[in-house]
Amino acid sequence: MKISTAIVKKQGALLNIENAQLDDPKPNEVLVKIVSSGVCHTDAAGRDMGMTPYPLALGHEGAGIIEKIGSSVTTVRPGDHVVLSFSYCGHCENCLSGHPANCVHLNELNFGGHNFDGSHRIHDESGNDISTFFGQSSFSSYSVVDEHGVTKVSKDVDINVLGPLGCGFQTGAGTVLNYLKPEFGSSIVIFGTGAVGLSAIMAAKIIGMDNIIAVDVYDNRLKIAKELGATRVINSTIENPNEIIQKVTRFGVDYSIDTTGCKRHP
Ligand SMILES: NC(=O)c1ccc[n+]([C@@H]2O[C@H](COP(=O)([O-])OP(=O)(O)OC[C@H]3O[C@@H](n4cnc5c(N)ncnc54)[C@H](O)[C@@H]3O)[C@@H](O)[C@H]2O)c1
Ligand SMILES: [Zn+2]
Ligand SMILES: [Zn+2]
Structure with missing residues (x-):
């Protein structure tokens, strides 16, 4: 046809x-x-x-x-x-x-x-x-x-x-729910808040994770991340993710996902 x-x-x-x-x-x-x-x-x-x-x-x-x-x-x-x-x-x-x-x-x-x-x-x-x-x-x-x-x-x-x-949703949510299987109350940082990252955030929220930290370079995406369950958002062009993560979690996060597709972070 x-x-x-x-x-x-x-x-x-x-x-x-x-x-x-x-x-x-x-x-x-x-x-x-x-x-x-x-x-x-x-x-x-x-x-x-x-x-x-x-x-x-x-x-x-x-x-x-x-x-x-x-x-x-x-x-x-x-x-x-x-x-x-x-x-x-x-x-x-x-x-x-x-x-x-x-x-x-x-x-x-x-x-x-x-x-x-x-x-x-x-x-x-x-x-x-x-x-x-x-x-x-x-x-x-x-x-x-x-x-x-x-x-x-x-x-x-x-x-x-x-x-x-x-694709994007099952990848982000599936990474958290099927592979990481994090414990209730544990912490996670998610780099990149596109379809994959935002779905990972929603899955982290469903599980009841305590610190859900989202990192991106665009404020409009981080705004959505916050609406969907991120407890702290970091624009890495303005704040240093390393410093903020140490400050918020004291000993670092339990889990981390990189969805940026970038070899290096700024
Ligand atoms: N099953 C799979 O393996 C699978 C499925 C879907 C997507 N992907 C891959 O996952 C990645 C994410 O896909 P997507 O559709 O969510 O992409 P996307 O472009 O919508 O999201 C990526 C996010 O990363 C952010 N970003 C880029 N550089 C950054 C940096 N240096 N620091 C912080 N944030 C940064 C962007 O601003 C954007 O919000 C892509 O590489 C895609 O090819 C893999
Ligand atoms: Zn895809
Ligand atoms: Zn097969």
């Missing part, structure tokens, strides 16, 4: 919205009409860093409505509201033991630009292959994804705000 999709043609280039052809869903796949998509920092990495072959259709925080399902799909049906997430094989030891984020094929499936069988599902109007990103390429009018790449969500919730649940 004909779709419009945001394509980056070469490393570091601007995205162009273009017409393209999207293959029909295979038996294990679904066609999703994309309603909204978050923009994750990793989209900028895909545009700039060359880890996925160009031309590349970006976007990986899609939310939409199921329009068509493949013949073996059983968990969703047309009309369902869904959030799209990363791609995983579903067959390797890590997938089968409940850790799809550690799928042994994760890099290939999310950054290789092609399907598991090596084929492509997006093509330009002359039939040339276009890489997919995270198996979804959600900056598009429609996406075809694996059945297990979608999660059904309630129709009562505004679908326009749900996309980041599929």
Whole structure:
């Protein structure tokens, strides 16, 4: 079918919205009409860093409505509201033991630009292959994804705000809830208050952590951090995080997360 999709043609280039052809869903796949998509920092990495072959259709925080399902799909049906997430094989030891984020094929499936069988599902109007990103390429009018790449969500919730649940939110909240598993009353510093950092703050608040310190270089982001549960915010262009953390916690924090993507902090 004909779709419009945001394509980056070469490393570091601007995205162009273009017409393209999207293959029909295979038996294990679904066609999703994309309603909204978050923009994750990793989209900028895909545009700039060359880890996925160009031309590349970006976007990986899609939310939409199921329009068509493949013949073996059983968990969703047309009309369902869904959030799209990363791609995983579903067959390797890590997938089968409940850790799809550690799928042994994760890099290939999310950054290789092609399907598991090596084929492509997006093509330009002359039939040339276009890489997919995270198996979804959600900056598009429609996406075809694996059945297990979608999660059904309630129709009562505004679908326009749900996309980041599929990447930034689950990464930040999952880091705290599933990996750090901090104790009630313990302390944490979170560097960077984008989608990942803010979700980590919300998870820390849910757990009942005592000192939740947020560091960023933008006051508007730190304002949101405070609203969502940070007990102390630090603009590191104005205050020295090291000094403030020592002062607030006396012996330093119990846990720390860096979501800035920066090699050095100012
Ligand atoms: N599953 C995963 O591994 C996964 C998922 C999502 C995002 N990511 C990565 O996590 C990082 C964060 O993603 P995001 O979407 O929240 O990005 P974002 O750009 O929205 O947030 C990053 C924040 O860091 C702040 N920052 C930048 N430099 C800083 C500095 N020197 N000191 C303090 N703060 C600084 C920015 O102002 C911004 O608020 C990115 O590198 C992204 O690629 C990884
Ligand atoms: Zn992401
Ligand atoms: Zn796997």
